[in-house]
Amino acid sequence: MKINKTYEEINEKISKGEAVVVTAEEIISIVEEKGLEQTAKEVDVVTTGTFGPMCSSGAFLNFGHPTPKIRMSKVYLNGVNAYAGIAAVDVYLGATEIPEADPANQNYPGDFNYGGGHVIEELVAGKDVRLEAYSYGTDCYPRKKIRTFIRLQDINEAFMFNARNAYQNYATAVNLSEKSIYTYMGILKPNLGNANYSTSGQLSPLFNDPYYKTTGIGTRIFLGGGTGYVAWHGTQHNPCADRTDKGVPRSPAGTLSLIGDLKQMDPHWVRGVSYIGYGVSLMIGVGVPIPILNEEMLRYTAIKDEEIYTQVLDYSESFPQGIGGSLGEVDYGQLKSGTITVQGKEVPTAPLSSYSKAKEIAEILKSWIQDGKFLLTEPVESVPSVDSGKKMNPLKIRR
Amino acid sequence: MIKHKVVLLFPAAVVEQPFLYHLVKDYDLFINILRANINPKKEGRLVVELSGEEKNYEKGVRFLESGGIEVLPFEQQMIWNEERCTHCGACTVMCPTGALEMSRPDMIVRFDGDKCVVCEHCFKACPARAIEAHY
Numbered sequence: 001m002k003i004n005k006t007y008e009e010i011n012e013k014i015s016k017g018e019a020v021v022v023t024a025e026e027i028i029s030i031v032e033e034k035g036l037e038q039t040a041k042e043v044d045v046v047t048t049g050t051f052g053p054m055c056s057s058g059a060f061l062n063f064g065h066p067t068p069k070i071r072m073s074k075v076y077l078n079g080v081n082a083y084a085g086i087a088a089v090d091v092y093l094g095a096t097e098i099p100e101a102d103p104a105n106q107n108y109p110g111d112f113n114y115g116g117g118h119v120i121e122e123l124v125a126g127k128d129v130r131l132e133a134y135s136y137g138t139d140c141y142p143r144k145k146i147r148t149f150i151r152l153q154d155i156n157e158a159f160m161f162n163a164r165n166a167y168q169n170y171a172t173a174v175n176l177s178e179k180s181i182y183t184y185m186g187i188l189k190p191n192l193g194n195a196n197y198s199t200s201g202q203l204s205p206l207f208n209d210p211y212y213k214t215t216g217i218g219t220r221i222f223l224g225g226g227t228g229y230v231a232w233h234g235t236q237h238n239p240c241a242d243r244t245d246k247g248v249p250r251s252p253a254g255t256l257s258l259i260g261d262l263k264q265m266d267p268h269w270v271r272g273v274s275y276i277g278y279g280v281s282l283m284i285g286v287g288v289p290i291p292i293l294n295e296e297m298l299r300y301t302a303i304k305d306e307e308i309y310t311q312v313l314d315y316s317e318s319f320p321q322g323i324g325g326s327l328g329e330v331d332y333g334q335l336k337s338g339t340i341t342v343q344g345k346e347v348p349t350a351p352l353s354s355y356s357k358a359k360e361i362a363e364i365l366k367s368w369i370q371d372g373k374f375l376l377t378e379p380v381e382s383v384p385s386v387d388s389g390k391k392m393n394p395l396k397i398r399r
Numbered sequence: 400m401i402k403h404k405v406v407l408l409f410p411a412a413v414v415e416q417p418f419l420y421h422l423v424k425d426y427d428l429f430i431n432i433l434r435a436n437i438n439p440k441k442e443g444r445l446v447v448e449l450s451g452e453e454k455n456y457e458k459g460v461r462f463l464e465s466g467g468i469e470v471l472p473f474e475q476q477m478i479w480n481e482e483r484c485t486h487c488g489a490c491t492v493m494c495p496t497g498a499l500e501m502s503r504p505d506m507i508v509r510f511d512g513d514k515c516v517v518c519e520h521c522f523k524a525c526p527a528r529a530i531e532a533h534y
Contacts, residue, residue: 051485053526111523186489187524194492271485273526283485283526338503350488352526355506357485 001294003040007378010044010291014372019044021369023362024203024290024301031302036295045369045376046290046301048205049222049361052198052353053273053281055184056164056235058094059120059262062156063131065089066148071141072133077119077150079130088141092161093119095272095282109182109277117282118272120160123152124224125267158262160224160270164234166286168206168254169241169310172197172330172349174342177316182277186352188315195312195340195347200358201305201332205288206254208301210247211386212239214291216379221258222287222365225269227374228260230288233383238392247300250309250329254383258286269361285357287365291376305332312342322394402450404433404473404512405460406534409443413467426459427451434517444534446473446517476534477517479510483529493524 013019020043022030027046031039061082063072071088075081079099082091097116104110123129128149137144152158173185174195181188185196201207209215212233219230234255241253269285292298311326313319330340336355339346368374384390409418414437422428428451437443449456460470479499486508490499498514499521501507510530521530 052487113528186526187493189492196489196492271527273485274523274528275526276523281526283487336503336506338501348492350492350501351506352487352489354486354488 001296002037003294005044005291005293007291007293007376011375013044014369014375017370017372019369021045021047021366023359023366024048024208025359025362027298027301028202028304031298036298040292040295040298043292043298046208046292046298047287047362047365047369048203048208048290049285049287049358049365050166050200050204050353051269051285051357051361052200052283053184053275054162054165054284055096055281057160057162057282057284058092058116059123059158059160061091061093061158063089063091063150064156066143066146068143069141070133070135070143070146071138072135074134076132077129078114078122080114080116080119082116084133095120096279098280105277111276112274112278112280114274115272115280117280120262120282121267121270121272123158124262124265124270126152152263160228160258160260160262160265161231162258162284164236164255165258165284166205166234166256166288167199167252168204168210169249169252169308170198171252171311171313171319172335172340173315173319174312174327174347175316176314181316182275183315184275184278184281185315186350187276192342192345192347195335195342195349196352197310197335197349198352199310199332200353200355201308201336202303203355203358203362205286206256207248207303207308209288209290209297210243210249210300212254212383213300214293214297214379215256215288216382218377218380219288220374220377221289222285222361222368223258223260223265224262224284225266226260226264228258230256230379230383231259232257236392237384237390239385239388239390243386244307244309246303246307248303248308251311256383283354285361287361289365289369289374289376305336308332310335312340400450401453401456402448403456404446404448406471406473406476407443407445407447407463408469408471408534409445410467411441414441414443416466418463418466418468421462422449422459426455426462428455428459446534471534473515474512476532477512477515478531478533480529480531483527484508485527485529487526489526490521490524490530493520495520499530
């Protein structure tokens with residue numbers, strides 16, 4: 001490789017306002033026009049983005065103590081249960097939690113109009129949220145119940161901590177059965193009525209750094225409109241999934257665990273969402289900058305939709321029953337065109353993850369870096385890659 | 400000839416009267432009923448497409464209003480909340496008429512009220528609940 005830049009060199013250019021930053025969409029045509037070497041010389045950072053439902057998300061909150069004090073053991077925020085099995089006035093509010101009184105799927109398919117994701121969105125929007133907490137009472141924390149209102153700006157700490165975000169690839173969901181099904185991939189109409197997929201393709205963070213060479217623990221990112229960090233590899237991180245010769249996985253592979261200050265976030269990029277018949281979730285905006293250290297990193301970021309493949313899975317039978325078996329491989333160019341062909345049938349597609357919002361995130365992150373407000377960080381530790389041998393294990397039922 | 404999509408709200412007191420018959424017979428209007436419903440309070444709601452000579456249309460609307468019926472323009476009743484929409488496209492594969500459509504390659508959802516037949520399939524298909532019915 002002829003080009004070799006360090007994080008320090010790139011950060012120095014960023015600080016001086018001289019860094020050349022482009023999005024993962026823009027880089028494609030630049031590389032096609034100028035070639036790898038010239039472009040690697042000119043471009044310092046490529047920004048990525050994704051905005052989709054990410055269920056394994058939530059927030060740690062510390063409310064502060066009332067007088068007399070309380071060791072909260074059951075906590076509800078706008079009626080949604082938050083996990084209180086940690087210190088006295090700390091909770092973890094999960095994105096997919098629904099109110100205890102929600103009929104869920106008893107009236108199938110349930111509406112799931114409100115849940116943890118919506119509470120997080122309302123907190124981020126600065127709205128009053130009703131807090132209700134109960135305790136068994138102790139000598140040091142005598143209070144047994146409290147009912148009040150909180151606002152994000154008034155509570156001590158609020159940080160998002162997401163166990164699994166930014167999935168590197170995801171399946172395309174279809175329904176081969178004869179009735180509509182209601183899934184976390186949206187409503188799937190019978191007899192291959194539609195095909196829903198969920199990544200931002202060529203803009204998606206881990207498609208642009210397929211071996212996690214610059215994205216690792218400590219990487220500073222865009223999270224929900226504020227700055228956040230990669231905390232760890234995410235749950236179900238599966239780096240050894242089958243890959244194309246460009247290194248891109250053909251099925252769900254890497255994931256990231258992310259952390260960020262809720263107080264910096266913007267409700268535009270933190271959105272509670274409802275999936276009929278399935279439940280609630282949170283759409284979060286994530287953007288990861290990729291330093292163009294050399295031609296190799298540039299080559300990864302120049303990946304385009306037509307070079308990224310995924311598997312079409314039947315969510316009526318083979319997915320829920322864990323039978324496996326792809327109905328075929330499609331690329332994101334086809335998926336984005338609006339129709340794919342499955343078993344000889346033209347099937348309309350919908351993304352679920354918002355490409356236009358992903359693009360907006362990559363643009364925002366680009367402007368932060370161009371303005372010198374956002375410096376890049378070298379990972380303090382890598383997340384497991386293809387050489388780790390890490391596999392995803394199913395849960396075996398023991399008797 | 401003009402054609403308008405309107406929402407008609409019938410108070411309980413008049414819900415049993417045959418207004419549509421008069422629109423056809425007395426005002427020579429074409430009526431295409433897209434959605435009809437009477438709630439437990441006996442109030443009626445019709446989403447219809449009315450077409451005919453402009454003069455007749457106006458007289459017909461006045462006739463309805465004189466009978467206590469509210470005639471509301473459809474575009475103000477079925478609203479796609481662009482601010483709330485995340486452009487995820489989940490609605491676009493549920494919409495049978497292409498009223499909600501993903502514009503490509505910019506991947507932005509657009510709503511064309513003229514094509515909407517008020518099937519309401521999009522309401523719950525939208526994860527962000529960005530489609531609002533005000534009727």
